[in-house]
Amino acid sequence: MSTAQENQRQGRKAYADGQYSIAHEYFTRALKAATSPDDQCSILDNRAATLEKLGDEHYLSALKDARRMMRVSRTSVRGYLRAGKILQLMENFHVAAATYEYGLGLIADEDVEGRRLLEGMYEKVQARAKAFREKEKARDPLSVLPVEIVDMVFRGLPFRTLMLLQCVSRGWRRFLSEYHRSYATLDFTGVKKPVPKVTVMAYLQRARGRTTKVMLEKFHPSMLAMIVTKSKKLSELSVMSTDFLPDGYIRLLQRDNLAVLNLHCQMSSESALDLIATAKNLEVLKCHRLGRLSAADLEIGGGLKLKKLVLTWDQPKMSGGRIVIKDFPELRELNLCCRRIDSGHEPADFRELRRLEKLVLRDLTVHWFPKVPDSLLHLDIRVETLNMDHPDVKALPSLESLGLPESSKINNAMLLMLLSATTSLRSLDLSMCPRINADSMDWLLDAGHGDSLEYLSLAGNPSFRDEVTRELGRLKKLKRLDIAHTMITGIGVANLVYREGSQLEWLGLDYCINVGRDAIEAANAVGVRVSHRMDHYFGARMRYSVVVG
Structure with missing residues (x-):
């Protein structure tokens, strides 16, 4: 027995025992010693089969051996069958079908059995290629689209939709659980029942400190404390509840990271003034249901970075002292509702707000047209009585x-x-x-x-x-x-x-x-x-x- 045949025999024995790496070494030695085309073709077939067993990272090497078989013996059916099989493992069904078709044109007519095998494989691969194309059409988009495209699709979806999409499949749940925008905004508005505290805690844990915006409607005040404490990057908070929020919880909002506060809850006017004076980085403050103040004039100021201020008192056309707005160097928009802003003898003066661009006065007691800065672009006054006949209208x-x-x-x-x-x-x-x-x-x-x-x-x-x-x-x-x-x-x-x-x-x-x-x-x-x-x-x-x- 020749050296090539002995190594091939040892390789087949190792292959049968499942020792594919050892079998690959024996087949490589046998190939180096083989001289006849038939021996080379047989050994290449054995080595290609061994490479298939070693895993998909060896498929290309196995395909090279199969194509070498096709060159060594162009009329032998074994090379075309081996190449087609490997291409199917690589899910390249179109090329596999082309390989079988190419082989049918080269093998001898006398090889009836070989031609029958190739024709059968060609028909099977054609059917598999068609089924694969149908499967490709329904492929999970998360597995084929680039991350940038997926981000463009998901970035505009609301919080509730992102949570529902986690029910599509395990893959979607895994992706959306790690997606950085999933828990950036926690929107609990529109709920029929109060959101349980344990639910909010679970979402905050999944967010891992990435939450920047929270919207609440039906909740216990203690939940607000938990959210503000756990969310270190929280920059925007909206409280849509109409219930009264105690002053102690309002003080929790005096944090450096908060830039936008939208409060529809009932709260005392003193709490709002305290927020304006102490919140260092607050840029937008909207208080929609403020309580009654004393009859004395009210001076509001101290918001160094405040750019938009909306103050609405809960009782329309209430009596009491007037509002004096001052010391807002960055204020661009001011919206006041349900309060008196002038003394009855002199108009309200907003000229100290040198960067003011929009002024909205609604349901106020206004006797005179207010004095406004030259920077004003938008003015909206909704009052029943307004005296335009004042000498300071400029x-x-x-x-x-x-x-x-x-x-x-x-x-x-x-x-x-x-x-x-x-x-x-x-x-x-x-x-x-x-x-x-x-x-x-x-x-x-x-x-x-x-x-x-x-x-x-x-x-x-x-x-x-x-x-x-x-x-x-x-x-x-x-x-x-x-x-x-x-x-x-x-x-x-x-x-x-x-x-x-x-x-x-x-x-x-x-x-x-x-x-x-x-x-x-x-x-x-x-x-x-x-x-x-x-x-x-x-x-x-x-x-x-x-x-x-």
Whole structure:
């Protein structure tokens, strides 16, 4: 017996005993000693089978041996069968089928058995390739998509959806449990029952200190202490509960890491003032249900980094002292509701807020138009009484948006005085102002805003008629017009949407009972979006529709 045959015999014996590494060594020695093509082909077949057993990391080496068999004996079926088998193990069914087809063109016609084997394998692989393609279509996206794409998909999903997606499969649960955005926001709003403390604790443990935003609605106050203590990176907290929150728990919110606080809970005014004065890094504070204060004037200040402040007292038009806002060097937006801000003899003075860009005053006792800084861009005043006839009403050079909705005492003369103080107004809201005479737009055009105004609301104005719509054509940049609750008809709508050079994009016609569907469809046809709602009007049941072009 030759050396090659002896080594091959020893290799087959080791293969049968499951000693594949030893078998591979014997087959390698035998291949070096083999001289005839038949012996080489047989030994290569044995070594390729051994490499298959050694694991998928050896499949490429096994495939090289199979292809060497195909070169050594082109008409032998063994090389094509071995190569096809390895390619199937590698799930490369398309190439495996091509290998069988290639072999059918080369083996001799006399090899009936070999041809039958190749044809059978070719048909099986074709069927497996088809099934594999169907499986590929339904493959788990987490296993094929790049991490960046998966992050783009999941980053916009709310907390509740991310938790539900963990029920898809074990793989999804494992991924989402480790996904850094899963527990960055804990949203417990919209629940029917109070969230158990043990549930919140479990989520905080999974977050491992990565939570930056928490939203609570129904909860025990002690849970707030646990969240603030455990979440070292917490920067935003929203408490949507309307229950009273004791002062002791409010003090827990005086932490350096908190930047945004949105509190809908009942709380004392003293607690809010304490938060403003002591929270070092607080940038946004919204307190929506503050309790009554004493009759003395209230000075609010000390928020060095505060950029947005919303204070709403729980009792509308309450009596008591006035509010004085001071010492907010970074404040950009101020929203006050249900409190007195002037003395009755002098207007409120906000000029110390040199960076103030937006001022909203709602349901306040305001006798005089307030003194505002030159930096102001947006002003919204919703009060019943407002005296515009004060000598300190001066130029507002930066004002872009003015809102005076539901101001029952504002008339054209007062409004013209205010409009004359502005130079580049882009938005004007005069909805539900019954004393504004809208028979003509001269009061608006005389103030010099015909070339800058982009939004105008005259909703609920009893004097607005179709005749005025022609004058609105002089507002060259008007894009949005709200004339809901007016007596406009389809003729007026046509005047607005068909005027030459019109830039109108949106038209508010809610509860305009004289406007038919044909006028709305005509507006949609020229690219104007229309809001037209009809519900119950003066006790009569009407149609309800919203048409958006």
